[in-house]
Amino acid sequence: MELQERIDAFVKLGQFIGQFSNEVPTKRKSVEHNALFFDGFKHQLKLAEEYNGWFTPENIQFALNTWAKALTKDNLGKWLEPYHISNLTSKKVAIIMAGNIPLVGFHDFLSVLITGHHVLVKLSSNDKQLLPYLAKYLEIVEPKFKGCIEFTEEKVMQFDAVIATGSNNTSRYFEYYFKGKPSIIRNNRNSIAVLTGNESKEELKALSEDIFRFFGLGCRNVSKLFVPKRYSFDVFFEAIYHWHPIIEKAKYANNYDYNKAVYLMSEFEMLENGFFMIKEDASYTSPIATMFYEYYENPEQLKEKLEADKEQIQCIVSNGFYDKEIVFGQTQKPKLWDYADSVDSIKFLLSI
Template sequence: MNLHQRINAFTKLGAFLSQFTTPEAVKNETVDYNELFFDGFKHQLKLAKEHNGWFTQKNLIFALQGWAQSLTPSQLEQWLKEYNFDAVSPQQVAIIMAGNIPLVGFHDFISVLISGHAVLVKQSSNDKHILPYLAKYLEQVEPEFKGKITFTEGKLKDFDAVIATGSNNTARYFEYYFKGKSSIIRKNRNSVAVLTGNETEQQMQDLSEDIFRYYGLGCRNVSKLFLPKGYNFDAFFNAMFPWNDIINEHKYANNYDYNKAVYLMSEFKMLENGFLMIKEDESYSSPIATLFYEYYESTEALQDKLKTEAEQIQCIVSKGFIDTEIPFGKTQKPELWDYADDVNVIDFLLKI
């Protein structure tokens, strides 16, 4: 199976997913194998929602929209154009996936397969319904994928390299357990936004997307703000208001109530608007329904700080602050060539 065949297979998968990017799935009669997979995938999405309360219909649709837009010939070819896969010696690559947001490990999955390797997947129990079904679709549209995709719930065996995503604690276990293997091991990271107080209304509204999408559960979600001294929060809270219905989601509301009670009992100073709390804190990882903030004295000092603490940071959202910044509203809309932890997975896969 050559690269063209693999790109063609993932393009067909993208077309299949595009049918599920609205509240009512709309069947496209030109999509291959719909008679076998369309109704079944609707059922898998239903199971995913029932199994994980954070996987609401809105969040599932958002994730599928992103992948449908990425899995097109132009996007796939732009992603892969600088690489030569002709000399790849197929290996078995294990992937240990997180389960915080829908299909969070899908980029690793397609990277392994499109590079010409076989994949051994250990999924999170929080996100176990969607990917195996999509794997079956891939095997149908490109039979040469059969035998190259394996899922396991047990101990990983017989693999040559590993990509593992987890917490700082599990990363220590991964580093020990996989010390003899080529590996990418990801730890906790969070995203930040650097504000000046001169942001436009639209930029602030876009920032709300970076904060609230997926309830803030993703490493690309903004969990902390860096603010100039004397920052006026009025524009910030006004821009957050359109997300006020999020408090009607019971899992989010439970976290909001719990964390608010903890802060009040501990007499921590905070600001809140009925569905979001903001608290001055030097940490990067804020609880659900909470956003941390920290004041900065100068742009130069903050740039130095974030460079020093880069291993804790996934994305920096800003305008004109740093070369690697992410535009407001784009953290949960990565391109195929935007790699987690800034580690190029395709480069890694070409060298194993």
């Protein structure tokens, strides 16, 4: 199969996905095979929501909208242009996927197939409804993909390379188990924001999207703030207040109540507004409904600290602080070339 055929198939998949990126799915006549797949995917969305309480309709729609915008001819062409993707010898690449947010492993799935390899997917039990259905659509719009996509619930075996995502504990297991194979092994990372105190209310409001989208479960969610000494959180709390309906979601509310009780019983100092807590803490990983913060005095010393801790950090959100910073409100809208952990998966797949 030629590269252009693979690109064209994913463009059609993006057009199909785009029909479900709003509150009410809208069938478009220009989209192929809707008679076969449209109603079925609506059913899969409902199953995903029922099976995983974190997968709200709003968050699933957000994820689908992100992928619909990414899977265009222009975006795919721009992403792949720097690489020399010829008719390489196809290998079988295993992907061990996380399940913290909807379709979190789709970029790896796309990367393996777009480079001409076969994919063997082991899904997380938390996110197993959507991708297999989309894979079936892909096989219909491009029959040459048949035989290139396999899903398994068993231990992955008979593969040539692996991309695995998990916790810090599981990543150590992955490194041992896959030590004889070319691999990308990902573990826990968190995103941070550096504030100066000069941020506008609009910037802080945009930051709230980086904090609360997907309930803060993603590695691109901001889980920690660095703020200058004597920073006042009043404007911050005011700017994020429009997210207060999040407390109506049962799983989030349960975590908020539990973590608040732990902090109160432990007599930890923290600030809260009825749906969100902030606590001074040196860790990068904060619990759900909580964000840690740390004071800084010298920006250059903070940059040195962040450089030393870069293996723990996915994104840095700021305005004029860092050369590779992400604009407020954009962490959950990565481009195809924004690789997780800054590891170029296309380069890896072309080298195996």
